[in-house]
């Protein structure tokens with residue numbers, strides 16, 4: 001499945017346990033020799049009374065706690081299965097509610113509340129006593145990027161404010177910042193350009209996945225940071241390479257509502273011994 005081109009291998013392990021090794025995940029994620037995806041998402045039974053538990057692994061085999069676009073996809077799958085208009089998904093970052101949006105396959109997920117505390121991002125100790133983030137790369141007197149906004153929306157994000165998101169070699173600077181010692185759990189890195197009181201353009205270098213066509217948690221992090229720094233209002237249309245997401249950082253309870261499309265590229269069967277994948281159905285093509 002995919003959300004604005006941010007693509008996922010969705011495994012259904014609700015009937016029997018299934019856990020692939022990081023090596024197997026990396027092999028399947030490889031776009032040259034495997035199925036190719038940004039994240040692998042495994043649906044498992046929930047012990048917290050949710051409709052399902054959603055386990056998220058990045059393409060590099062690391063397990064993480066949040067994935068916005070995938071949460072919309074799983075929400076849509078579960079609502080289709082149950083014939084319901086809302087479901088609860090358990091993640092390592094907490095319980096998330098997914099709702100049927102006002103247009104077919106436009107799904108809204110309540111991503112919970114953002115966290116700004118240094119230890120919640122998390123940031124490494126030596127940086128926790130500085131007032132602003134003096135993270136920069138490039139010459140000290142002419143930094144390429146500096147002074148990011150940092151926020152945790154179930155996963156760590158650093159937002160760099162720029163005049164033109166296309167003016168940077170994100171392939172090169174993304175990994176440098178993802179692995180910066182300031183981020184003990186690494187970070188998702190965004191370039192964000194404010195284009196109006198309610199609109200942003202964003203490019204993302206994702207932790208453990210690289211440049212993706214869209215990043216749901218990234219859009220949430222960008223919209224919240226833009227509102228918090230008075231660059232925009234609390235409802236923002238975020239334009240990513242793969243398309244738009246609408247983010248509302250609700251004033252009444254600080255919850256972040258993310259709305260956007262979902263799509264199923266194909267349905268298949270995975271041989272767990274050989275990791276061979278066989279396409280069984282291509283619903284989108286069928287339309």
Ligand SMILES: N[C@H](CCC[C@H](N)C(=O)O)C(=O)O
Nearest residue numbers: 067068069155206207216217
């Ligand atoms: N790379 C992210 C996880 C996936 C985020 C992105 N696919 C989204 O839609 O939120 C991380 O390591 O936290």
